[in-house]
Amino acid sequence: MNFLSDQSPAGHQGFRPSAVKMGHVSRVGIIVVSAVLLMIALPISAVLLRAIRPDGVWSAEAVTRILGSPRTWRLIAVTVAQALVSCICTVAVGVPVAWVLSRFRFYGRSFVKTLATVPFVLPTVVIGAAFATVLGPRGLFDARGTWLAIVIAQVCFNLAVVIRTVGAALSGVDSNQEAAARMLGASPFQAARRVLLPTVLPAIAASAVVVFLFCFTSFGVIVMLGGGSVTTVEVEIWTRATRQFDISGAGVLCGIQLVAVLATLSIHSRISKRRAVSSVFRARRSDRLPRSVAEWAAVVAAVAAVLLICGLPIAALFERSLRVGTGLGLANWQHLGSVTAGTGLSIDPLSALWRSLLTASAAASAALLLGVLAARVIAQRPGGAADRILLLPLGVSATTLGLGLLLLGGRPPLDLRGSLWLVPIAQMLVAIPLVVRAVLPALQALPASLGESGQLLGAGSIGRFWRIELPSIRSAVFAGAGLGFVACLGEFGATVFLVRAASPTAPVAIERLLSRPAAAGFGQAMALSCILVLLCGGVLLAVDYLAAGDEGLDLAF
Amino acid sequence: MRSFKLQRSSGFIRSRIATCCAVAGCILMLASACSSDTSSTAEPEQDSSSKDEVVLVTYDAFALPEDAAAEFTKLTGATIKVVATGDSSTMLTKALLSAGAPEGDVIFGIDNTLATRALSEDLLQPFQPQEIEQVPDSLRLAGKAGEQLIPIDTGDVCINIDQEWFAKNGIAAPTEMAQLADPSYRDLLVLASPVTSSPGLAFLIGTIARSGEDAWLDYWQQLKDNGVRVRPSWDDAYYSDYTVSGGDRPLVLSYASSPPAEVVFSDPKRTEPASSVMLDTCVAQVEYAGVLAGAAEPELGQKLVEFMLSPAWQQALPLSNFVFPVTDVELPEVFEKFAPRATKPLSLDPAVISAQRDAWIEQWREKME
Numbered sequence: 020m021n022f023l024s025d026q027s028p029a030g031h032q033g034f035r036p037s038a039v040k041m042g043h044v045s046r047v048g049i050i051v052v053s054a055v056l057l058m059i060a061l062p063i064s065a066v067l068l069r070a071i072r073p074d075g076v077w078s079a080e081a082v083t084r085i086l087g088s089p090r091t092w093r094l095i096a097v098t099v100a101q102a103l104v105s106c107i108c109t110v111a112v113g114v115p116v117a118w119v120l121s122r123f124r125f126y127g128r129s130f131v132k133t134l135a136t137v138p139f140v141l142p143t144v145v146i147g148a149a150f151a152t153v154l155g156p157r158g159l160f161d162a163r164g165t166w167l168a169i170v171i172a173q174v175c176f177n178l179a180v181v182i183r184t185v186g187a188a189l190s191g192v193d194s195n196q197e198a199a200a201r202m203l204g205a206s207p208f209q210a211a212r213r214v215l216l217p218t219v220l221p222a223i224a225a226s227a228v229v230v231f232l233f234c235f236t237s238f239g240v241i242v243m244l245g246g247g248s249v250t251t252v253e254v255e256i257w258t259r260a261t262r263q264f265d266i267s268g269a270g271v272l273c274g275i276q277l278v279a280v281l282a283t284l285s286i287h288s289r290i291s292k293r294r295a296v297s298s299v300f301r302a303r304r305s306d307r308l309p310r311s312v313a314e315w316a317a318v319v320a321a322v323a324a325v326l327l328i329c330g331l332p333i334a335a336l337f338e339r340s341l342r343v344g345t346g347l348g349l350a351n352w353q354h355l356g357s358v359t360a361g362t363g364l365s366i367d368p369l370s371a372l373w374r375s376l377l378t379a380s381a382a383a384s385a386a387l388l389l390g391v392l393a394a395r396v397i398a399q400r401p402g403g404a405a406d407r408i409l410l411l412p413l414g415v416s417a418t419t420l421g422l423g424l425l426l427l428g429g430r431p432p433l434d435l436r437g438s439l440w441l442v443p444i445a446q447m448l449v450a451i452p453l454v455v456r457a458v459l460p461a462l463q464a465l466p467a468s469l470g471e472s473g474q475l476l477g478a479g480s481i482g483r484f485w486r487i488e489l490p491s492i493r494s495a496v497f498a499g500a501g502l503g504f505v506a507c508l509g510e511f512g513a514t515v516f517l518v519r520a521a522s523p524t525a526p527v528a529i530e531r532l533l534s535r536p537a538a539a540g541f542g543q544a545m546a547l548s549c550i551l552v553l554l555c556g557g558v559l560l561a562v563d564y565l566a567a568g569d570e571g572l573d574l575a576f
Numbered sequence: 577m578r579s580f581k582l583q584r585s586s587g588f589i590r591s592r593i594a595t596c597c598a599v600a601g602c603i604l605m606l607a608s609a610c611s612s613d614t615s616s617t618a619e620p621e622q623d624s625s626s627k628d629e630v631v632l633v634t635y636d637a638f639a640l641p642e643d644a645a646a647e648f649t650k651l652t653g654a655t656i657k658v659v660a661t662g663d664s665s666t667m668l669t670k671a672l673l674s675a676g677a678p679e680g681d682v683i684f685g686i687d688n689t690l691a692t693r694a695l696s697e698d699l700l701q702p703f704q705p706q707e708i709e710q711v712p713d714s715l716r717l718a719g720k721a722g723e724q725l726i727p728i729d730t731g732d733v734c735i736n737i738d739q740e741w742f743a744k745n746g747i748a749a750p751t752e753m754a755q756l757a758d759p760s761y762r763d764l765l766v767l768a769s770p771v772t773s774s775p776g777l778a779f780l781i782g783t784i785a786r787s788g789e790d791a792w793l794d795y796w797q798q799l800k801d802n803g804v805r806v807r808p809s810w811d812d813a814y815y816s817d818y819t820v821s822g823g824d825r826p827l828v829l830s831y832a833s834s835p836p837a838e839v840v841f842s843d844p845k846r847t848e849p850a851s852s853v854m855l856d857t858c859v860a861q862v863e864y865a866g867v868l869a870g871a872a873e874p875e876l877g878q879k880l881v882e883f884m885l886s887p888a889w890q891q892a893l894p895l896s897n898f899v900f901p902v903t904d905v906e907l908p909e910v911f912e913k914f915a916p917r918a919t920k921p922l923s924l925d926p927a928v929i930s931a932q933r934d935a936w937i938e939q940w941r942e943k944m945e
Contacts, residue, residue: 090942247769247808250945261662262772263937264669264693363636365659425673436677520633520661520670520679535636535811 042480048396051389052405058448059411062423063277069426070270081267085275095275098251101166102234105173109230112174112324113181114223119321120182121189123309127322132182133563135325137333139179140502140555142509144526145548146176147243148533149332152339152545154244164246172240175328177230181223188222189215221290228287235279236416238512243530252276253512256418261516266426273419280414288407333552340545351542355550362540363531365521368547371528378439378524379507382446386503389447390454391496395488397455398462413452417512420445425516439522445513450503457502461495462488494565501562505555525551630876631657631680633671633868635664635774637811638685641892648883654876663809664774668694671868675699678868681877684728684884688862689777691721692930700724700866703878707885710903715862717926725864728884729899732832732918733778734858735765736851738819741826753786753857756827757798765799766817766825768810770940774861775810779829780940781929782859782922789932796943806944820850832858832917833898836910840895849914858918863899 070081085091120132138146150172154162162168192215200210238253245254252272260269309315343350356369364371396405412420424445428435435441465488473483489496511526518527525547532544630652632640638660645656659680661667668690671683675697686694694700702723708716715727735756742749750756756765768776784792805825807813814830817823820838835849865884867877883889890901894911901907 084938088938088942090945247772247812248806248945258771261669261673262665263934264672264696265934363660363662365657429673429677434677436674516673519674520659521631534809 042483044392044480044484045395048392049405051392052396052408055389055393055412055448055451056408058444059408059415059420062420062427063273063415064423065426066270066273066419066423067277068270069266070274071267073267078267081265081271085268085271091272091275094250094252094255098235098253099279101169101173101251102231102237104166105170105177105234106227106231108170109174109177109181110223110227112328113178113226114185115317116178116321116324117182117186117189119317121186122306123314123318124306125309125318129563131322131325132186133559134329135182136179136559136563137552137556138175138329139177140505140509140559141176142511142526142529142551142555143176143237143239144243144511144529145336145509145551146172146332147240148529148544148548149336150175150240150244151533152335153332158335163244164248166249168244169241169249171328172244172332173234173237175332176237176240177233178325178328180230180233181226184226184229185219185222188219192218225287225290228283228290232280232283232287232414235283236276236414236512238417239526239530243533253416253418256416256422257512257515260418260422266422269422273416273422276416276419280416284407284410284414287410291401291406336545336548336552340542340549343542351546354539354543355546359539359543362543363535364523364528364540366523368525368528368532368543371523372525372547372550374522375508375525378443379446379504379510382443382507383450383500383504385443386447386450386454386507387496387500390451390499390503391458391489393451394455394458394462395484397459401459401463409452409455411452412448417445417449417510418516420448421513421516424513428517437519439519441517442514442524443507445517446507446510449510449513450506453502453506454499457499458492458495461492465491497565498562501558505558508551508555628654629657630654630682630873630880631659632880633659633661633667633678633680633683635667635685636660636662636809637897639896641889641896644883644889644892647888648880651883652876652879654873654879656880663772663811665690665772665777672697672699676870678870681868681871681873682865682880683868684863684865685774686725686864686866687774687778688717688860688864688926689774689781689929689933691717691725691864691926693933694725694866695721698869701869701871701874703867703881705878705882705885707882707903710885712902715902717864724866726866726881726885727862727902728865729890729893729897730860730862730902731899732853732858732921733775733782733829733861734832734918735854736818736828736830736834737854738826738828738850739852740850741819749852750827750854751856753783753854756804756857757795757802759802761802761827763803763805764825765802765827766805766807766813766823767829768813769806769808770937773809775829775831776806777933777937778859778861779857780936781924782857784936785859785922785924793939793943796940800944831898833894833900833911833915835914836894836908837898839910839914853916855916855918858921860918860921860923862902 071077071079073081116135120128150168151163152158154160154168154171197210197214200214201207205213235251236253237251238257241249241251241254242257250258252275256269256272256276259265259272309318340351341347341349355372356367358364358367393405393409397403397409400406424441425436428441469487469491470483473487478486509526510524511530514524515527515530518524523531529544529547529551532540532547638658640656640658649655657680661670661679664685664687667683668686671678672693683700703726704723705726708726711727715730716722717725717727735753737749739749747760750758750761755761767779770777770780783795786792787795805813805817807817810830813828814834815821815823817825818828818830819826830851832853832855835851835853838849838851839846865881867874867881871877885903887903887905890903891905893899893901894908900911900915900917
């Protein structure tokens with residue numbers, strides 16, 4: 020592949036499969052995008068239909084009941100408010116940390132960067148469990164059932180989105196520009212504000228919108244930490260559907276949430292379009308050792324923030340998993356293979372984990388295949404229709420998807436409820452956008468001449484895809500596979516609707532174990548959470564080290 | 577990242593490793609995908625249709641009476657597998673959402689407050705055990721519900737008082753329901769939510785029976801002003817918040833049979849319970865079982881429901897689940913001593929409950945959440 024190095028890296032035309040004759044692979048990609056759209060649209064419409072046609076008869080009863088209740092509007096206000104606060108806090112912590120990480124070289128920098136990303140790949144249930152130990156009755160202070168605990172947990176979970184996205188943008192700023200501004204008499208603050216900020220602002224905005232969306236539809240964290248008293252629209256959908264058997268009421272709330280999600284996504288795609296232009300000017304930013312006391316202080320503060328927010332809860336999880344009675348021991352780990360009475364689980368946690376791994380592998384391989392093909396379509400028109408469609412499952416609430424698949428898969432001609440198919444389908448849908456986001460930057464970085472040369476030399480579209488494109492974006496595909504796998508493994512919001520009590524996935528098992536007062540169940544949940552941390556952390560390390568090399572994993576939100 | 581990432585020669589080995597891992601990963605994924613495919617088709621049969629297992633769908637807090645279960649196995653050759661799916665209302669909703677493709681053969685734990693909800697989705701098969709004649713008429717449901725839901729146990733949902741706490745703090749314990757809203761008992765009461773918990777819903781119905789349909793929400797407003805805490809489930813309230821279990825609230829919504837449970841489970845052993853029951857808050861609760869429509873083992877399911885009314889099961893219920901039997905069997909001594917029955921439990925007409933329940937829950941949520 021040495022001839023590639025002759026390509027001028029700057030200012031070339033981005034990869035445009037359309038510049039080459041459209042081949043089979045692109046056609047398959049378009050079919051994939053349509054199929055994904057269908058797989059999301061059908062469950063959503065099933066849910067919405069139940070809202071206005073509960074028992075085969077058109078009725079506005081649920082709509083007027085839900086919209087007419089002041090509680091609904093309080094709930095919406097609270098949901099937006101907590102998402103905004105979480106989002107602002109995440110940006111406030113994330114941007115300075117990203118700046119320090121991209122600006123200064125120091126011992127342990129890549130460790131800090133990885134540690135900050137670990138929570139993002141963890142199942143939300145595990146984050147919830149971790150914070151339930153730190154902010155629980157025997158933790159630092161008991162903050163369960165308060166918004167404080169939830170906001171902190173959301174910051175922890177979403178920090179990686181800001182750090183990685185803004186960090187990528189920051190490392191694209193040519194430090195010579197800043198130096199030139201200083202030379203021309205600008206103060207460091209002025210240089211940062213007039214040169215640095217305008218370049219990274221779109222990245223900050225885009226990541227903020229994504230974080231807002233994640234917090235708006237956040238489920239696992241709130242279920243685990245809310246203590247039943249703190250609730251959002253997403254949790255209310257679940258409560259109505261699975262506690263009150265008010266499917267039509269849940270459907271109305273899904274509709275409200277869908278409107279909000281679509282509005283947020285359209286803001287995001289607007290920002291993405293602007294960002295696509297500005298990122299042409301990216302270049303490698305030189306980093307250096309911190310020099311002054313202030314710079315060292317900034318580094319220490321950033322490291323401390325990451326250790327406190329991301330490191331402490333995970334450490335607490337391990338500590339609690341080893342706590343047996345008043346001493347330390349391995350009893351919780353040893354009991355993972357056995358069913359403990361009173362824990363609400365009818366299979367042992369290890370079997371749940373094994374089942375989870377199988378399901379997630381199947382779902383992730385399907386998501387990888389579909390995601391890569393779809394990413395090629397998006398690469399042609401970033402911010403276009405395909406881009407928006409494939410972001411949908413990321414924003415559409417997991418509970419809506421789960422409830423929809425349950426309603427759809429439970430029709431007499433095609434009753435999938437007894438089979439184990441519904442869970443992997445839901446997991447696959449949730450994982451596809453992550454695969455796309457991981458593969459997209461690499462695809463966009465491919466020079467158009469690659470495909471053209473291939474065509475000139477007589478390669479067909481499948482040959483070009485298989486022999487040229489795929490090997491060139493290999494590391495990104497690997498990253499996509501890893502991200503997709505951890506997303507499938509950790510999926511909770513949709514799974515909780517679809518899973519059978521006799522065959523729970525690992526996150527569902529953790530939630531069930533923690534919702535019961537049995538002490539043995541608590542210990543098992545901690546140990547099982549630790550295994551998931553090790554698994555997901557291992558996948559992240561593999562992706563970071565093997566696939567993405569020094570660049571680190573590039574998340575293009 | 578527009579600039580094309582160049583393959584550095586030093587990265588060659590690394591990229592080789594990545595490729596090998598990717599290939600290995602893909603093979604693993606495919607292999608597991610195939611194996612999970614086969615398991616997905618084989619699993620349901622394995623779960624429910626192997627000849628010698630009957631699956632009992634129930635709520636989390638249910639404890640299988642082991643000796644009685646062993647006797648059932650001796651009689652029929654089938655073992656009982658318990659599948660708990662959440663607290664009682666979650667269990668019922670999950671069963672309704674999977675009606676026709678059930679998670680087991682028999683469902684146990686639907687109570688009188690939710691019974692009519694169980695009729696909405698063709699959830700159950702009609703079945704009448706022979707022993708049903710042993711059950712007093714007052715506990716049996718009328719009409720279609722009675723054909724599908726068989727009473728198995730009964731009990732009273734009542735506020736429990738930690739008498740030791742009140743004695744230690746020199747406060748006179750409350751004796752009637754209205755006092756729970758009294759400022760001298762501020763921040764002392766913990767309840768379970770009527771949205772998710774069946775005792776919670778029973779207590780809600782009790783407040784309506786006591787205060788009337790016009791004034792019950794005012795009573796709840798007073799409780800709210802008086803600092804009542806509402807937990808999602810009875811477990812949370814009783815095991816985390818009740819002072820007897822180490823919590824901070826000496827008044828808890830529980831059962832008339834909780835004091836004997838304290839004695840039986842006490843460690844170190846106590847001869848008398850710390851708690852007493854506030855009899856004027858008691859609401860009668862009946863729990864039913866039924867055979868699920870679409871059950872893999874309907875005949876075994878019927879046998880199990882039949883067996884639940886046998887003396888073996890009925891006698892085992894008090895000390896395993898701390899409820900009262902519905903047939904005429906002898907009660908254990910600790911029940912005779914410490915589990916008083918309310919002479920006039922609060923109750924409402926089942927037809928009224930059925931018609932109003934969902935609206936009440938909605939109004940309650942509006943007020944309390």
